[in-house]
Amino acid sequence: MKRPPIVIVGASLAGGTAAVTLREDGFDGDIVLVGAEAQPPYNRPPLSKGYLRGQDRFEDQLVRPASYYAEQRIGLELGVRATKIDAGQKLVELEGGRRVAYDRLLVATGGRNRTLSVPGANLAGVFQLRTVEDCDRIRAAVARGRRAVVMGFGFIGSEVSASLRQLGIEVVAIEGARVPLARIVGDEVGQVLADIHRDKGVELITEDSVAALEGSGRVERVRTTKNRVFECDFVVAGIGIVPNTELVAAAGARVDNGVLVDERCGTSLPDVLAAGDVTNHLHPIFGRLRVEHWNNGYQQGRAAARSLLGGTQPYDYVHTFWSDQYEHVIEYVGFATSWDRIVFRGRPGSRKFLGFYLKDGIVRAAVGLDRGGDPEDAKGDSELKAAVDMVRARAAIDPAKLADESVDLRALAGARV
Ligand SMILES: Cc1cc2nc3c(=O)[nH]c(=O)nc-3n(C[C@H](O)[C@H](O)[C@H](O)COP(=O)(O)OP(=O)(O)OC[C@H]3O[C@@H](n4cnc5c(N)ncnc54)[C@H](O)[C@@H]3O)c2cc1C
Structure with missing residues (x-):
């Protein structure tokens, strides 16, 4: 009897890379890649950089050309969310009720933007950035607007600020910390980065936060906790992500700031592995950690594919990431x-x-x-x-x-x- 497929839930960097690696490493069985987004797996870094600025084409950001999956007999289920995992019966249920049996399952559901909960968050012209559609909405606002407020000056906020400045938009960035990015790179480096942005014309407000977004129907101004007011045409919030763990947690997997995986990407459920932003992984050098880096999505996607094929090599990639600003x-x-x-x-x-x-x-x-x-x-x-x-x-x-x-x-x- 034919074995059920390897099913991958999450058709982005980690999931797409795992599917590619399965084929490259000689796996000849069936593969099904299920993704909530309509597009085949694509890279997100250009969404705050060249694609946001209108310099890079979306087609060039695909993990593999759209035709690759059919050529490689990888079943693509796009625009469909997996709603349930039955780890006992080894079934994944999709939106609409269809069930797909799996032999082994890889969860690569990544992360989603943290909910913006300030008053006025639902006004038109208030954006967050994770998907290409999010980016297209910001691009449309850039075409119409002149002044932006960026909420949060982490890597997404600082890259978006840089791109907006490069497009000639006036940018006010509001950050709670005294020195932006200091938690990751320390005060001195964070200060250098802040100075670069100020030299490029970003009005960088630190040790303050957004109290409310105001306007009639559409955002017109931002009020801060220290009662500063900034008029604007649109707002981009870069306030972090939360890992998409609900699906695998409901199936009984152990979760703690990400789905807990061992050094071979195995979750606490049999034959269920996980990779990418969604994992809190055990690393031989760093201990337990969850990172949100492209290089990890790629490398852990590859490592998980090899574990799915029976490999026993621990995932010990020394993490790296990059950021481009101006x-x-x-x-x-x-x-x-x-x-x-x-x-x-x-x-x-x-x-x-x-x-x-x-x-x-x-x-x-x-x-x-x-x-x-x-x-x-x-x-x-x-x-x-x-x-x-x-x-x-x-x-x-x-x-x-x-x-x-x-x-x-x-x-x-x-x-x-
Ligand atoms: C704007 C932006 C710029 C970035 N720039 C950089 C950078 O310069 N350098 C860097 O190192 N990193 C960068 N990153 C981070 C990097 O893109 C992520 O680490 C990477 O995308 C993680 O890949 P992933 O496949 O684990 O998760 P994701 O990319 O989050 O993909 C998860 C996929 O799973 C899907 N999904 C979730 N739940 C379900 C479900 N139930 N059923 C079906 N599908 C589901 C989601 O829709 C999504 O398509 C950037 C991220 C963003 C958003």
Whole structure:
């Protein structure tokens, strides 16, 4: 009897990449990819960058060309939400009641925008950004408007601010923290990024938050907790995402800030794996973590496919992410939520530097602003690739040598104090 398919719920980066990897690694059985969005899997990073600015075409952002799935006998169920998983019967129920049996199941349901709960959140002209339709709505507002308020200055808020400035829109950005992005990159780097935005004309308001969005039918102004008022034509809120865990949690999987998966992407349910933004994964170096990075969606999608095929290799990718803002490129490697010190190679004020986040003498993470190369570059000889090696080695590195331009980082990555 024919085995049921491998079913993948969530047809975006992690799910799409897993389907591609199954075929590339020689899996010949049936694959069904179920996605709530109407489009085949696509990449989201351009939605706050080139696509938002009208420079990149949507067709070029697809994980694989639309024709690939039929060619590879991957069944695509698009514009359809999976509503239930029966882990005992090994069935997935789709909107409309149809049931699909699975042999193994991959959950790659990602995240959705956190609900905006301030008064006026439902006014026309108030946007959040996750999907290509969200982005198209913002593009339409850009075509009509002149002044924007950006709520939240995390990576999405700062990238959207940069793109809007590049399109000639006046931008007021409102951020609760004293220094934007400091939780991730620290005060000094966060301050450099804030200065770049201010130099580009963003009116960046910190230590304040949006109390209300006001207007008759359409947003006309934003009132803050400190009672500042900003007139605007539209608002973009970048206030973070929540992982889409409800489906798998209702099936009985363990969930805690994401669906809990082990080092092989396995959930607590038999034959149910998970990958991408939705996972809180056990990592051999970092312990438990949930990240929202493109590189993780891609790498964990691949790793999950290999686990689905019986592979036993733990998923131990040293996390990396990037952000593009104006002409600047930020690259980050590793994972650090706290550190005792940051060692710089190059002055932060020069806006071209590396920063190393150390705890107990060990490099936990590093950031490069317009420096350090691409840690994912196949040649693998960049400064940030050396930083990846340091993070992986978990060895103490002499801070003075980290800061010393005359010391080769690649040699240092192999050395121990
Ligand atoms: C505007 C923007 C810019 C970004 N820029 C960067 C960047 O510069 N660098 C970087 O590292 N990362 C960036 N990211 C993050 C990156 O895009 C995500 O980490 C990545 O998309 C995660 O992929 P995923 O497949 O895990 O989840 P998602 O992309 O969230 O996809 C999950 C999919 O599952 C679907 N789904 C959910 N529930 C169901 C269900 N019940 N049934 C069927 N389908 C379902 C959803 O509709 C969605 O299509 C950016 C994200 C955004 C939104």
